[in-house]
Amino acid sequence: MKRTAHAHWNGDLKQGSGQISTQSTTLSNTQYSFNTRFAEGVGTNPEELLGAAHAGCFTMAVSAVLSQQGIKAGDLDTNAIVELDVTTQTIKGISLELTASLIDGVSQEQFEGIAKIAKENCPLSKALAATPITLSVIYQ
Known part of the structure; x- marks a missing residue:
């Protein structure tokens, strides 16, 4: 795809x-x-779009992990804060802040583990960690 x-x-x-x-x-x-x-x-701006994409991907990944464990997700809300260092023109980091409604039978510790699995397996988290970037240039 x-x-x-x-x-x-x-x-x-x-x-x-x-x-x-x-x-x-x-x-x-x-x-x-x-x-x-x-x-x-x-x-x-690019950083806002990156944050939106990462927040969306990660939140879907949390829902997927919950489903895989037979747990029905409640409300999941994620803020992604992308920090751009304007001096060095580098992204210093992305903070994901997840807020979830309580899910019956799921402890805080269990939910934090689920969120960690989701972060590790979210395609955008993986891409931002280390993905080859190819370039093709057409100069007319």
């Missing part, structure tokens, strides 16, 4: 702007710019 996304940018870093779209069209020419990334502005 492959999923695609597209980004377009025009102009220099600070004055330019771009649009991001996804195959599903959930994002369709969604604006992003220097201001939406490093200040306040209307639109999105």
